[in-house]
Amino acid sequence: MEKSSAAELPAVADTKPSFQVLQQGRQYFWCACGLSRRQPFCDGSHQGTGIEPVMYQAQHEGEEVLFCNCKKTKDGPHCDGAHNAIPGAYQLDDPDSSLNRQIPLRSFNAATSTVALDDGCYVFSTSRAERVQATGMSYCRVISKSQGAIYQSQFHVRAEGPTDFISFGDRHVVLFISAGCGTINIGGEPIKIASDCGVYVRPGEAFQLQPESRLEVFISACPAADEPTFSAEQTSLFDASYPERRVEVDAGKRNEMGSRYFQMLVDKTIGSDVATQFIGHIPESKAAPHRHLYEEALIVLRGEGMMWTQTGRAPVGADDVIFLPAKCTHSLQATSQTGMDVVGVIYPGDNPSINY
Ligand code: FES
Known part of the structure; x- marks a missing residue:
C-alpha cells in the first residue's frame, strides 16, 4: 500500500466492511487510519499520522461484527454503511452474465404460497395465500x-x-x-x-x-x-x-445508496428500538450479491423484479414479501423500467445500508 499524505487520511482500505467473530475478554484494536496491512486491525502504521486505533472488546463470546474498512464510519469500529456513499463503491451485477444464466428459476409451492430459495430465503405471495377470516x-x-x-x-x-x-x-x-x-x-x-x-x-x-x-x-x-x-x-x-x-414518505429524508435510495419510517427515533422499517426505491438494475447480519422482510409495493440467491431465483411483484434470514447471500434485481418500490423491516438493526 502506498503511503497516503496526511490530507488523504484516513485512507480507504476497502469499500466493504470486514466480518469478524470475536472472543470475549480479548482486546481488538481497529485500524482507524486505513494504512494497516492487517485490516481491519492496527499494525502500528498509524505512527506519526495523529490517528489512533480504537480498542473494542466483544460483548459476548462469538459476537459477530462488521468492522469498517472504508474508515469513513461515524460509528467506529463498526460499519455504518458509509462505504455505499463512496463513488463507484455500490456494486451492481450483470443479470445476463454466464454465471447468472446458470441459476434456475425455482417453482411456486401452492401449499405454502412461497417460492423457496437458498438458506431459508423465500418469496411469499400474499395474493395467492389462504386467508383466515x-x-x-x-x-x-x-x-x-x-x-x-x-x-x-x-x-x-x-x-x-x-x-x-x-x-x-x-x-x-x-x-x-x-x-x-x-x-x-x-x-x-x-x-x-x-x-x-x-x-x-x-x-x-x-x-x-x-x-x-x-x-x-x-x-x-x-x-x-x-x-x-x-x-x-x-x-x-x-x-x-x-x-x-x-410516519409518512418524505422525499427530503432520503438516504442515497449508489443509484438506490431509502427513507427511514418507523425506527428508534419514535421508540422502536428493536425493529426498523424503511421505504426504498431500486432503479432497473441488479445489486451485486451481498449479505446482512440482520433478518429482513422486504415487501414489494410497486414494480417487478427477480430475487436471486446463489443457486436459485424467483420473480417478485407487487404484494409479494421476500423473507431474508441473516447472512443469506442474495441480490434483488428490479426489472421494471420504472424500478421497484419496497418496504423493509429489519431486526435486529437500525441501519438498512449495512451490507457485506
Ligand atoms: S495502523 Fe491504522 S490505526 Fe494503527
Whole structure:
C-alpha cells in the first residue's frame, strides 16, 4: 500500500466492511487510519499520522461484527454503511452474465404460497395465500418461526370493516399501509392512516382498524409472535409518552445508496428500538450479491423484479414479501423500467445500508 499524505487520511482500505467473530475478554484494536496491512486491525502504521486505533472488546463470546474498512464510519469500529456513499463503491451485477444464466428459476409451492430459495430465503405471495377470516378482516401469516424466522413475524391483513382490537402482547408492532385509508385506534387514540405510511404500536397496546376504503396492511411483530389475539373490547390504553406513531414518505429524508435510495419510517427515533422499517426505491438494475447480519422482510409495493440467491431465483411483484434470514447471500434485481418500490423491516438493526 502506498503511503497516503496526511490530507488523504484516513485512507480507504476497502469499500466493504470486514466480518469478524470475536472472543470475549480479548482486546481488538481497529485500524482507524486505513494504512494497516492487517485490516481491519492496527499494525502500528498509524505512527506519526495523529490517528489512533480504537480498542473494542466483544460483548459476548462469538459476537459477530462488521468492522469498517472504508474508515469513513461515524460509528467506529463498526460499519455504518458509509462505504455505499463512496463513488463507484455500490456494486451492481450483470443479470445476463454466464454465471447468472446458470441459476434456475425455482417453482411456486401452492401449499405454502412461497417460492423457496437458498438458506431459508423465500418469496411469499400474499395474493395467492389462504386467508383466515376474523371480524372485519382476513389475514395470512407471511413470516413466523414455523416458516424459519428467528427474530420477527409478519401478517398481511385485508380489512373491509371495523376489526376487533388486535394485540401481539409485549411485542413491538410495526405496520405498513399499502392500500386504502381509514383510522387506526391505538388504545383509544384515533390516528388517520392512508397508503404508504408506517405506524408504530408500543408493546402492550392493542389496536383496531377502521377502514374508510379497503385497507391492506402488513403487520410485523418483533420479537416474533405466533398469532395475534383479538378482543371486541378495548383492552389497553395509549402510551402517551410515545406520541409519534405515524410516519409518512418524505422525499427530503432520503438516504442515497449508489443509484438506490431509502427513507427511514418507523425506527428508534419514535421508540422502536428493536425493529426498523424503511421505504426504498431500486432503479432497473441488479445489486451485486451481498449479505446482512440482520433478518429482513422486504415487501414489494410497486414494480417487478427477480430475487436471486446463489443457486436459485424467483420473480417478485407487487404484494409479494421476500423473507431474508441473516447472512443469506442474495441480490434483488428490479426489472421494471420504472424500478421497484419496497418496504423493509429489519431486526435486529437500525441501519438498512449495512451490507457485506
Ligand atoms: S495502523 Fe491504522 S490505526 Fe494503527
